[in-house]
Amino acid sequence: MTSLITNTSAFAALQTLRSVGSKLHDTQTHVSTGVRVEKASDNAAYWSIATTMRSDRTAVSAVSDALGLAAAKADTAYEAMEQTGTVLSQIKAKLVAATEDGVDKSKVQDEIAQLVQQTVTIANSASFNGVNWLNTDVHDLYEADPKDRSASLVSSFVRNADGTVKVDMMSLDQIMTSLYNKEGGGILDGDPRSPLTIGGMRNENFFTTDITNDYSTTNVWPGGAAGKSFNFTAPVTFSNTDKITFDVTVDGDNPSQGLSSPLNPGFQTVGVTIDRALINSTLGRSDGTISDNVQMVKVLNAALAGTGASASWYTDQYGNVIPDRYQIQTLETSGLDGSQMQISNYSASTSLGDLGNVNTYGALGSVQTLYFTPFKIYRDVSLNFTFGVNDEATETHTIDRTTINSILGTTDGWINTADDMVTVLKTLITRPNTIIEANGSQILVRSDPLDDRLNGAKTEIGFRNMIVNIEPLPMSGLKAVDVEKNPGMVNAYLASVESMLGRVIDGAAILGSLKNRIEMQTEFANDLIDDISSGIGRLVDADMEVESSRLAALQTQQQLGVQALSIANSTPGSILKLFQ
Template identity: 35%
Template sequence: MTSLVTNTAAISALSSLRAINAAMSDTQAQISSGLRVETAADNAAYWSIGTTMRSDNKALGAVVDAMNLGSATVDVAYAAMESTVDILDEIKSKLVAASEPGVDRGKIQKEIDQLQDQLQSVIDSASFNGENWLKANGTGADVLSTTIVSGFTRDKEGNVALQALDVDLADTVLLNGSGGGLLQFGDGSFDDFGGFVAAYNSQGFFSPGTFTGAFKVAAGDSLSFDMSGPLIAPITVTINRTTVDAALGTAANGTIFGVSDMAAVVNRAIVDAGGSLDDAQVYVTGGTTFVNGSASGQYDTFQAAQITNSGVNEKVSIMDMTIAGSSGSLQGQIGLIETMLQSTTDAAADLGAIQSRLERQTAFTNDLMDSLDKGIGTLVDADMNESSTRLKALQTQQQLSIQALSIANASSQSLMQLFQ
């Protein structure tokens, strides 16, 4: 049946044209964006997964940036640690040279001073982005620990978490204002006077004692004890900074490095108090041991030591190394240098291990990001070969649909001829 009111053929042709135009619009959008799933309306499930994976990839990119920042910090610390080892070697060689007879000790001391200044400069300069792993001021975990972000994970429930590499700065800090650095020798306490007070009070003056470690005598530190005997006048022996300077020289800066220094200070204090070394003297019996004895044994009564501490708990460090003091002091300092060399070498090895781990983790994370990119592409990327072929076919179909619509619309004109 032919109708003037309803052109069924035209309606059918127009519907086909609309469908073809819609398909062409989708195909052109895929070609222009390169995505077959660009919005949630295209495929809600794939769009959601792709969006989440893209977000995770951005987070992993930030993780790589954080690891690169951490690697730079490690590189700076490692370079400074290497320089520290070289400087320690130089200081040790100067101390050994100072032990030889006939050398110009004044010139050697100037060289040591310059090396110490250089070492301080290296430590102060070992900073990257405000972080200095070789210098600290405190003993708390918040001061002696840091972290480097090293990973980002998402579990099957969708929970996300950051992974971090913990770094114990107690293994890398060379100088700490609160003590305990790799280039420091203890807490610097004057209270025990290198083990002398413990030996004197607990074991008796004639018992052997053990030197407990390098320490400083500050301006306000003072230690006094009384000595008396039946055939000799009692004396009060006082040890303070003046005594140390007189026994070791002002260049020692009040620092007692070894048992030989301590014995020299105690014996000087006995003489300053009016005593005689024939009646009482401290003898060094080993690398860290000493005996408080006397040739005549005149002193047989001793009062407990009285200690006044200035409250300044100065830290003995590599910066206090000096050729002042006794020959035994130089040997003690050389031994301390060896200990510091071992500690800094171990610290450099630790930094190298951290750097190696960061390099491997960075490479893995970059590979992981590439894999995620591939996964996202598999889900949402358009096949450009397929899309271009489809577009060509749709363009042909569009032309045919337009032609069909034109023919359908022309049928009414043919009907009008019947009424002529």
């Protein structure tokens, strides 16, 4: 009986001691390693998550390193772009100086040439680890797909909800930063994307005749009021009996224009008389003399008052007054559709040059001639314009690569012929009874005269608000600037440099924004690494305070177990002594 009790006590003590020993081993491991989930058997779910997140932490750390490299590239390009802007400002100042009379343009050109070479040096030197965003080698820069001309930079490592992973990228379109491109097209190379006259829709700006690639935004063709010019040889003196009389009719419809009936015969016919009394009262004289064509115009306007016609001196196409000549034209204030100036029943006792019977009409309807030249719409170019006839509401349209290719069934954005241009305009312009047709290399845009009965200055047709999104463009490359060989092109060079400077500023702004984004992304990546590490710790790290307390308790339990086992083992001997 005693043996049975003793064996049972010893076994229980031994089991307890083994259990405590196992727990003590685990706790000692937790304390020594600081980890409570070290292998899958510790906690399969937490171990799996922790292992995955450790891998992700390594990937994010690699992203942080890549962002550091990207930051170095961006810093290099940004500093170089800012320096380029400074140099362009200096070139601009030299060009302004070259506009002054008496300036030695050869010396100015020497300074400009050195500054231009400095931009080349800056572009060549703006390289980090072999990567240069300012001196590029992109085939057909402006036609290349943006993804093919863009520099890619690692942005972030992403694990999606479905467990898939990817590396996000940020991109930099080098069209915004390329100063010099191997095939041309860089900011300082000159821009080839101008649509020129847009197939004749717009004209060169005659106010800046030395600057090419500078166009007017308006090309409207107004009609002209009916009128006739006359010769006049001064002076002319009217005696007390001299008199000129005639009748004036204005703004009747022209029977030869093929208009449908009824035709309006014009504003009421008004009789006109010119005599010595009229001349003296109009000019403040007493001798009845008209000394020149300016006085002749004053006398005629006094005589024509209330007729719907007026006189003016005659000018050439440049606005210069031609001596000994004047004209009489309708004022077109009658409210009628026609534009007519008719002098009839002319009677004169003296001569006012070749003034006499005449009947003239203005042109029917609105007509504009476009002088077509081929042009191309590049991938990222769009142009807007409004089209209108007379005082009607205008319509607004956009021409871009997609529009051209869709209308013509092409892919390259070219409008090569006047017939192609006619097809494009006919598709876009929706005004009823507008006739658009090719005439060789010219294009006629007009209102249908069967629909538009207006004549003369009441008619107007054309294009307004022609805006190209990429203009103004540099006329030529920076290396082509030569004020010594081309002194008449200084303003053109100045306009080009100003355009280049604007684009360099835009490029610097893009790079500055990229720098800021990289810095923010780097800070976020570092914070994310810390957060992932913290998250892993919450899953698998041991609570050292709890584990230490548990370790002390288990060590006490182990000591008590050893004592219990010792007591159990010594018990039989004690009992046997009782029987001795």
